Amino acid sequence: MKKVTPFHAFHLAAGAHMAAFAGYEMPIYYTSIQEEHLAVRQRAGLFDVSHMGEFIIRGPQALDLVQRVTTNDAAKLGDGQAQYSCMLNEQGGVLDDLIVYCIEKQNVYMLVVNAANIDRDREWMIQHNAFDAEVVDISEKTCLLALQGPAAVTIVQPFTDVDLIKLPYYRFVKTSLMGFKPVLISATGYTGAGGVELYFENKDQAAETIWRELVKAGEAQGMKLAGLGARDTLRLEMGYCLYGHELHETTTPLEAGLGWIVKWNKDFIGKAALLQQKEQGVARKLVGFRMIEKGIPRQDYRILNMEGLPIGKVTSGSFSPSLNEAIGLGYVETAYAAPDTPIQIQIRNQQVKAVVTPLPFLKNS
Known part of the structure; x- marks a missing residue:
C-alpha cells in the first residue's frame, strides 16, 4: 500500500496527476510541468516534499x-x-x-x-x-513544504516575525509560523530560484492551515502548485544531482563533480577508496550537455563520440522550459568531458548531435 503525505487530499482536490514515487503517491504535475516550472522561475511554486x-x-x-x-x-x-x-x-x-x-x-x-x-x-x-x-x-511525523521562486519570501513573510529577506543561503531558523511552533524555516532550495522550506509537525491541523494560508496568500503573487515533474526540470537546469540518476552506489562524489563536499581533514566511511581514486584520477566524469539536433535525451540512453563509439550514458534529460532547448546530464569518459566537446546521443536508432556544456545550464538564476 502506497504512503500518502498529510497534503494528499489537497493534491487530489487541485486535480493533481499522481504517481508512485519512493513508496508514496505524489503529485507529478497539476496543470503542466512547463507551466509550473516557469511559475517557479518567474514568480513562485509550492511543492509538497513531505516524502523526504x-x-x-x-x-x-x-x-x-x-x-x-x-x-x-x-x-x-x-x-x-x-x-x-x-x-x-x-x-x-x-x-x-x-x-x-x-x-x-x-x-x-x-x-x-x-x-x-x-x-x-x-x-x-x-x-x-x-x-x-x-x-x-522523525520522517513519518515531519511535514515539509518547499515554497520556491523570487516571490516566495514575500508570500511567507506576513506569517512570521523572522526577517526572511535576511536569511542567507544554507541557513535556517526555528520560529513560529501562523501560530504553530516550532517551525524550521530554511533556505536550502533545490531549484536555483530562491525561496524557503518549512519543516513542521502536523499537530492541531497545522498541515491544513499552513497549506490553505499559503495557497491563499500566493494567489496574489501568481504562485502555482508544483509537482515533482517541475522539481526535476528545475534542478536539471541548475545541474544539481538527483539520487538514482546522477548518484548511486556505483558512482563516487569525485566522478559526480562533488569533490567540494569531500573534506580530507577528517575520517569518514569510504575515505580510503576515494583517496585512491583521487590519486589515480577518475576514468569518467559527470557532464552537462545540450542537444544541437532535435531530440530529448533520457536516462540510460547511450552517449557516443563523433565516430559512433560508446563513451558513456545519460543520467537525466529533458526539455528545458527556461532555455527552450533539450538538455541533459551524463557520465562520459574523462577524455570527452571538456566543455564544447561534440558528442552524440543514441536516441532509438538515431545518433543525435549534442555538445558538452558547462554547468549550471541556467546562469544568474
Missing part, C-alpha cells in the same frame, strides 16, 4: 557520528547553519546525498535524506554508531 526523510542525531557525540557517516566537515557548522553532504559505502560509492542542519553545535543535528533511502540510511547510521549518539527517525 529526516533524522535527529543527538547526544554528546552527535557530531562524531555525523562526521563519520558524511563526507563534508560538519564541525564547521554553527547553530542555524546547514551544508550539503553525502553518505558513502566503503568503496566510495554514494549511498545518499543529504543536507546536514546544525540545530545545536556538537549536540543536535538534523539530516535530511532522500525518500527512497530512509530505511537504508537509518540502518547504516545505527550500524556505524560507535558513539554516544542517539539516532531518531
Whole structure:
C-alpha cells in the first residue's frame, strides 16, 4: 500500500496527476510541468516534499557520528547553519546525498535524506554508531513544504516575525509560523530560484492551515502548485544531482563533480577508496550537455563520440522550459568531458548531435 503525505487530499482536490514515487503517491504535475516550472522561475511554486526523510542525531557525540557517516566537515557548522553532504559505502560509492542542519553545535543535528533511502540510511547510521549518539527517525511525523521562486519570501513573510529577506543561503531558523511552533524555516532550495522550506509537525491541523494560508496568500503573487515533474526540470537546469540518476552506489562524489563536499581533514566511511581514486584520477566524469539536433535525451540512453563509439550514458534529460532547448546530464569518459566537446546521443536508432556544456545550464538564476 502506497504512503500518502498529510497534503494528499489537497493534491487530489487541485486535480493533481499522481504517481508512485519512493513508496508514496505524489503529485507529478497539476496543470503542466512547463507551466509550473516557469511559475517557479518567474514568480513562485509550492511543492509538497513531505516524502523526504529526516533524522535527529543527538547526544554528546552527535557530531562524531555525523562526521563519520558524511563526507563534508560538519564541525564547521554553527547553530542555524546547514551544508550539503553525502553518505558513502566503503568503496566510495554514494549511498545518499543529504543536507546536514546544525540545530545545536556538537549536540543536535538534523539530516535530511532522500525518500527512497530512509530505511537504508537509518540502518547504516545505527550500524556505524560507535558513539554516544542517539539516532531518531522523525520522517513519518515531519511535514515539509518547499515554497520556491523570487516571490516566495514575500508570500511567507506576513506569517512570521523572522526577517526572511535576511536569511542567507544554507541557513535556517526555528520560529513560529501562523501560530504553530516550532517551525524550521530554511533556505536550502533545490531549484536555483530562491525561496524557503518549512519543516513542521502536523499537530492541531497545522498541515491544513499552513497549506490553505499559503495557497491563499500566493494567489496574489501568481504562485502555482508544483509537482515533482517541475522539481526535476528545475534542478536539471541548475545541474544539481538527483539520487538514482546522477548518484548511486556505483558512482563516487569525485566522478559526480562533488569533490567540494569531500573534506580530507577528517575520517569518514569510504575515505580510503576515494583517496585512491583521487590519486589515480577518475576514468569518467559527470557532464552537462545540450542537444544541437532535435531530440530529448533520457536516462540510460547511450552517449557516443563523433565516430559512433560508446563513451558513456545519460543520467537525466529533458526539455528545458527556461532555455527552450533539450538538455541533459551524463557520465562520459574523462577524455570527452571538456566543455564544447561534440558528442552524440543514441536516441532509438538515431545518433543525435549534442555538445558538452558547462554547468549550471541556467546562469544568474
